[in-house]
Amino acid sequence: MHRSYYESSRLNDFMFCNNLYLVLSDPTHHTERSHTLIDLCFVDDLEKVVDNSQYSVPILSAHDLIRITYNFSSSRGTLMPIISRDIKHFDKSLYQQDLFSADWSTVFASNSMECKLEAFNSNLMNSINLHAPLHTRSLKRPPAPWLTxxxxxxxxxxxxxxxxxxxxxxxxxxxxxxxxxxxxxxxxxxxxxxxxxxxxxxx
Missing domain, CATH: 1.10.287 (Helix Hairpins)
Known part of the structure; x- marks a missing residue:
């Protein structure tokens, strides 16, 4: 970042276009011949940076250890309601009986495949909605997929x-x-x- 390389210029353009700011300005990578700023930390608002520091760790790495304390708020997203079918009181016999008693004449009499399909789906969905109605419930807390x-x-x-x-x-x-x-x-x-x-x- 300290030298006018092509990559540095592109990175500066990226920062400018996205309203980002570079927190650290001192070199973060050290060798016998050079000291370069290559470990970068970007933020959207410098005022949110409470503290920042970097430490030299020559025994472990040529890179400095960088650290920032950033102040931001995290709000819980709106939990979307879940729509499912209530099968608690589903009775297979009553469901089959309802299907048998439905009017299927249009399915067999119509010459239009579209009309056949519409009549078939109508009878099927009417029975399903009657015996397994849709139920909307609200989540009290975010899903916990780790609760297997x-x-x-x-x-x-x-x-x-x-x-x-x-x-x-x-x-x-x-x-x-x-x-x-x-x-x-x-x-x-x-x-x-x-x-x-x-x-x-x-x-």
Whole structure:
């Protein structure tokens, strides 16, 4: 960045076009023959930079260790509602009975394939909407993909151990509960780390 190389000029143009600012200005890479600013840190607002520093670590690397403290706020995004079908009270026999009693004459009598398909879909969707209606629910918290099906089963097992201990005050039950709780906590932490790592690679 200190010399007028082609890449430096392009990088300066990029900074200007995107309203970015370079935090550090001192050389960050050191050799016997040169000292160059090649470890770059950009921000959108210099006033948000609370502190910055760089440290020489010659034993480990020719690059300086750079650090900044940046002040920014992170707001939770709006959680979109989930629309799904309610199959809690779905009755297969009633659903089939409703399909059998529907008027399918248009499907067989019409010469138009488009009319056949429209009539077929209409009967099918009317029955589905009747026996498995659409249900909209709002999320109270962001999705937690690290809570896998196996982890959720273990959480249920842990919760099952809680009530017996409250009733009996048995130390053996308490020991089982604590063991299960600690195992679940470790598994969730590891699952969360793996998920965050995967999200980082995909970002």
């Amino acid at each position: 099906e196996d982890n959720q089963k273990l959480i249920k097992e842990r919760n099952k151990l809680s009530s017996p201990y409250v009733r009996s005050q048995s130390l053996s039950v308490l020991s089982k509960y604590k063991t299960c709780r600690n195992v679940i906590k470790s598994l969730i932490i590891e699952s969360k780390k793996r998920q965050q790592t995967a999200d980082g690679f995909m970002a």
